[in-house]
Amino acid sequence: xxxKNIYEAVWTILIGMGVTFRHLFxxxxxxxxxxxxxVLPERSRQKLHVNIDDCIGCLQCERACPxxxxxxxxxxxxxxxxxxxxxxxxxxxxxxxxxxxDMAKCCYCADCxxxxxxxxxxxxxxxxxxxxDRKDLMFRFSTYTREQVKTLKLREAEERKAKESARPAxxxxxxxxN
Amino acid sequence: xxxxxxxxxxxxxxxxAQAIQTDEMTLNMGPQHPSTHGVLRVILKTDGEIVTKATxxxxxxxxxxEKHAENVSWVQVIPYTDxxxxxxxMNMNHGYAxxxxxxxxLQVNERAEHIRVIVAELNRIASHLVALGTYGLDIGxxxxxxxxxxxxxRILDLFELISGARLLxxxxxxxxxxxxxxxxxxxxxxxxxDYFEPKIKEYxxxxxxxxxxxxRTANVGVxxxxxxxxxxxxxxxxxxxxxxxxxxxxxxxxxxDRFDFKVCIGQGQVGTxxxxxxxxxxxxxxxVESNKIIRQAAQAMPEGDALxxxxxxxxxxxxxxxxxxxxxxGELGYFIVSDGKKNPVxxxxxxxxxxxxxxxxxxxxxxxxADLVAIVGSxxxxxxxxxx
Ligand code: SF4
Ligand code: SF4
Numbered sequence: 001x002x003x004k005n006i007y008e009a010v011w012t013i014l015i016g017m018g019v020t021f022r023h024l025f026x027x028x029x030x031x032x033x034x035x036x037x038x039v040l041p042e043r044s045r046q047k048l049h050v051n052i053d054d055c056i057g058c059l060q061c062e063r064a065c066p067x068x069x070x071x072x073x074x075x076x077x078x079x080x081x082x083x084x085x086x087x088x089x090x091x092x093x094x095x096x097x098x099x100x101x102d103m104a105k106c107c108y109c110a111d112c113x114x115x116x117x118x119x120x121x122x123x124x125x126x127x128x129x130x131x132x133d134r135k136d137l138m139f140r141f142s143t144y145t146r147e148q149v150k151t152l153k154l155r156e157a158e159e160r161k162a163k164e165s166a167r168p169a170x171x172x173x174x175x176x177x178n
Numbered sequence: 179x180x181x182x183x184x185x186x187x188x189x190x191x192x193x194x195a196q197a198i199q200t201d202e203m204t205l206n207m208g209p210q211h212p213s214t215h216g217v218l219r220v221i222l223k224t225d226g227e228i229v230t231k232a233t234x235x236x237x238x239x240x241x242x243x244e245k246h247a248e249n250v251s252w253v254q255v256i257p258y259t260d261x262x263x264x265x266x267x268m269n270m271n272h273g274y275a276x277x278x279x280x281x282x283x284l285q286v287n288e289r290a291e292h293i294r295v296i297v298a299e300l301n302r303i304a305s306h307l308v309a310l311g312t313y314g315l316d317i318g319x320x321x322x323x324x325x326x327x328x329x330x331x332r333i334l335d336l337f338e339l340i341s342g343a344r345l346l347x348x349x350x351x352x353x354x355x356x357x358x359x360x361x362x363x364x365x366x367x368x369x370x371x372d373y374f375e376p377k378i379k380e381y382x383x384x385x386x387x388x389x390x391x392x393x394r395t396a397n398v399g400v401x402x403x404x405x406x407x408x409x410x411x412x413x414x415x416x417x418x419x420x421x422x423x424x425x426x427x428x429x430x431x432x433x434x435d436r437f438d439f440k441v442c443i444g445q446g447q448v449g450t451x452x453x454x455x456x457x458x459x460x461x462x463x464x465x466v467e468s469n470k471i472i473r474q475a476a477q478a479m480p481e482g483d484a485l486x487x488x489x490x491x492x493x494x495x496x497x498x499x500x501x502x503x504x505x506x507x508g509e510l511g512y513f514i515v516s517d518g519k520k521n522p523v524x525x526x527x528x529x530x531x532x533x534x535x536x537x538x539x540x541x542x543x544x545x546x547x548a549d550l551v552a553i554v555g556s557x558x559x560x561x562x563x564x565x566x
Contacts, residue, residue, distance in 0.1 A: 009389040016384040020321055029328050043342035043357065066254035109257035109348040110356075123342060 044125035045108050048101050050141040054086040054120035057094035061112035061121050069105035070112060073098035075152045086118045096142055097149045104137040209238050213316040213551040216561030229550055232542035234535055239565040247525040252278065252492040253352060255525060260346040263563040265308050268301035269505040271350035276431055277501035277512045278352045281494050287487040290354035291433045292479040296367060299468040304333040305506035306461040309558040313458060314385050316555040317394050322385040329377055332370055339363055354488040364476050371473045378466055386462060395458060396449030399541050399553035409537040412530050413508025414460040415557055418444035419452035425504035437474045439467040454556035507531045507558060527566060531559040
């Protein structure tokens with residue numbers, strides 16, 4: 001029994017060694033990463049990209065995100081302003097003054113990609129965006145400068161004030177209406 | 179003073195009236211221990227090398243899945259289910275999706291059903307491959323780990339092709355799947371089936387029938403069938419004890435009733451029924467069966483639009499539902515309560531690894547500390563799912 005055990009142990013190890021030995025002559029399956037790169041499929045979900053020219057500021061993506069890592073602020077365009085149209089012909093009516101995606105919070109679920117009516121928020125196969133500081137993972141897509149935002153906000157506030165003063169005589173009282 | 183029972187000698191040994199009390203040692207295994215598969219902490223009371231008591235402590239990976247689920251909308255729960263059992267995310271998605279579909283009375287498109295079964299079974303193979311590889315690693319065999327991960331990599335590549343993600347897919351949606359299978363994906367799956375079949379023999383050669391591996395695992399941590407049933411074990415852990423119970427066959431969901439596969443049980447080939455080696459071999463056999471299912475499903479996959487039945491808005495009617503599915507680790511149950519509004523009222527998860535782990539204090543006493551590693555490994559726990 002004792003010798004049989006020893007024999008079996010040695011023999012089964014040799015069988016295993018045979019498997020590893022055969023692998024010496026097969027092709028290597030690993031890639032030397034920084035020098036060789038795999039081609040990722042186009043569906044690959046890595047970094048989010050927003051084509052801000054196409055964004056109509058509908059907030060669908062912000063609502064769909066399960067971890068709330070997208071924050072969007074919009075300001076209504078003036079009546080005589082024309083913001084142009086998106087590439088699929090939708091008219092833009094809102095200034096997207098803020099469009100931040102915090103990739104540090106993002107869980108790469110792509111839930112934000114599907115509801116977008118203009119398909120401007122997409123996942124790209126670009127995965128090399130590691131940073132030294134967590135703050136650098138906040139991606140800002142809006143092209144508005146701070147001054148532009150300020151003037152837009154001022155104008156919005158003025159417009160609202162003008163609107164309120166235009167019809168002060170009709171205060172809607174929720175209690176009396178029902 | 180007691181007399182010893184030695185033969186008559188010139189002098190007498192003094193033996194104290196009370197038997198010698200050896201000190202019981204308390205040993206802390208984990209949370210950062212390579213063989214606890216995550217962050218499991220087991221407090222051991224040992225008498226020398228022998229474990230007299232083992233108490234698992236969990237909660238180091240708790241992420242409040244159930245509370246989160248109450249605060250996000252129905253579809254937003256799916257990414258969270260991914261993160262429970264991160265080695266078998268597809269199966270986690272699948273259970274939740276089916277539960278909601280049954281509540282809503284939704285019929286899923288045929289093509290989507292086939293894709294779902296394929297990805298769920300692929301994920302089962304991937305999960306079992308990790309179980310095999312890391313189990314070898316626990317016992318001290320390093321090479322099989324590399325081989326199993328090589329095959330798993332091919333599965334992850336298939337997943338990346340179809341869903342874009344490698345680990346957390348958010349792929350199986352209520353009413354269907356997130357993306358249709360791309361051109362040529364089916365052929366790639368069939369190719370993988372052909373590639374994978376001969377690999378089983380490789381694992382058997384290098385690990386399964388290795389004498390040292392058998393010595394370490396046979397007759398270790400035996401779970402008899404009645405104990406397994408009393409502790410409500412499920413999955414390979416239960417089947418290794420000789421209980422033929424598989425939800426895919428006994429309570430068929432999705433389209434599993436159309437496929438021909440065997441339910442593998444432990445037979446005690448090298449030791450007792452229900453020992454660690456049996457739990458290991460059941461996983462190996464199950465991979466073969468899953469491979470068969472994948473092949474049948476891929477061949478039967480009809481053409482069409484897999485996204486046809488995905489509803490734009492998921493509206494779940496008021497009510498409660500309990501849905502159980504077979505994941506690589508066992509019976510996963512979702513108990514869902516809905517009040518017909520935007521969010522779930524309650525999503526309770528019956529997680530298989532949590533229940534399987536509960537048997538540890540019952541089988542650990544009397545084993546060696548080193549064998550405990552073999553037992554914990556053979557239960558194949560994933561702490562992400564235990565703690566949720
Ligand atoms: S991928 Fe998911 S987590 Fe990331 S921004 Fe989109 S919805 Fe949010
Ligand atoms: S869903 Fe698309 S269009 Fe709407 S706010 Fe988001 S990115 Fe812009």
